[in-house]
Amino acid sequence: MTTPALEVRGLTRTYGDGATAVTALHGLDLGFAAGTFTAVMGPSGSGKTTFLTCAGALEAPTHGRVVIDGDDITDLDETRRTRVRRERIGFVFQSFHLMPYLTARQNVALPLRLAGRRADRRRVDELLARVGLADRADHLPGELSGGQQQRVAIARALVTDPAVILADEPTGALDSRTATSVLALLRTTVQELGATVVMVTHDPVAASFADAVVFLVDGRAAGRMEHPSTEAVAGQMAHLDDLVAAS
């Protein structure tokens, strides 16, 4: 068996304590093979964001392990966790999170600079070309459309060649045509570069671009669907929403 790009074992996250404690994740076990595109879906409050922030070393789990490409990062101190975030994980957020005063090229190069690595201009420009922005390298984010900004963010997420890219509703702020082209780009990134993408989404259309969907309900894994179609995912989500409403 090859080492998963990302694995969580017994992942538990409780917020607060005493009577007001909320357990967002209850011993979640999930593995994501390298070179795959997986969507994570579930009803509101099912723990998707909490999963992503724990897997992305943005917060520590209460119990359980987070393993990135075979390295257990759970007990690292804050300095090392920051390094893991910068060098082993790529992030793509709904609201792009680009630096407004840096050009597209400088934004893509930023993770390399923060990691103390030489910002290889050829690699940065190659990635900008790959995401279709060769002619926008010197533009500021404010001079780019939403879809173009998300393409810059995807190039930035790829620049360190991370073990895994974590995407949180990457098309949530885009119109459906632009969303489709950004999802197609994520798909080709996985196919052609062997990247590993884990994407939280509410959108069955977005999920249909993935190889598989993992469903969460109430902080627990609630099934997996291979080769998802929009209709099958929408049907499963409606079923899960009914289960939650009935509980």
Ligand SMILES: Nc1ncnc2c1ncn2[C@@H]1O[C@H](COP(=O)(O)OP(=O)(O)OP(=O)(O)O)[C@@H](O)[C@H]1O
């Ligand atoms: N910082 C926090 N403090 C207290 N409770 C929290 C915190 N973050 C999340 N929760 C609770 O944990 C549970 C899971 O939240 P989470 O945001 O992970 O769900 P989600 O599936 O991403 O939801 P949505 O689809 O609505 O974004 C919810 O009950 C939420 O209220």
